[in-house]
Every structure is written in C-alpha cells, then in structure tokens.
Amino acid sequence: MAKTKMASEKILMKSMTETGKPYRTPEQLSNAIHERVRQEKEDTTELRAELTKKIAYEMPRACPEAVNGVVTGLI
Numbered sequence: 001m002a003k004t005k006m007a008s009e010k011i012l013m014k015s016m017t018e019t020g021k022p023y024r025t026p027e028q029l030s031n032a033i034h035e036r037v038r039q040e041k042e043d044t045t046e047l048r049a050e051l052t053k054k055i056a057y058e059m060p061r062a063c064p065e066a067v068n069g070v071v072t073g074l075i
Contacts, residue, residue: 044075051075
C-alpha cells in the first residue's frame with residue numbers, strides 16, 4: 001500500500017512540474033465549472049429579462065419555450 005501511495009505521489013509531482021499546475025480533483029473541477037456558469041447566469045439576468053420582453057412582444061403567439069430559445073440564442 002505504501003509503495004502504491006509513493007508511486008502515485010511521484011506521478012502527481014512529475015505532472016505538476018511538467019504542466020506547472022497543481023492536481024485538481026474531479027470535484028474541484030466540477031465546482032469551478034458550476035461557479036463559472038452560475039456567475040455567467042447572474043451577469044446576464046437583466047439582459048435576458050429585457051430580451052424576453054422584446055421577443056415576447058415581437059412574437060406574441062410564441063410559446064414560452066420558443067421565446068426562451070430565441071433569447072438563449074441571442075445571448
């Protein structure tokens with residue numbers, strides 16, 4: 001067990017020196033992605049609301065899904 005742990009630490013250290021970046025677990029990677037997406041959604045909330053009003057006015061018979069699709073495409 002100790003031999004395996006030493007081997008894995010050696011591999012991690014080698015990859016760190018080659019890439020210059022520390023190892024990040026899959027959980028850390030997914031959390032970073034979720035944070036970035038959440039921040040992007042918060043940043044575009046006002047723009048999305050404005051575009052939704054505009055598209056709903058221009059396409060009065062469109063269902064909400066269609067309006068949302070058009071707005072998402074514009075953003």
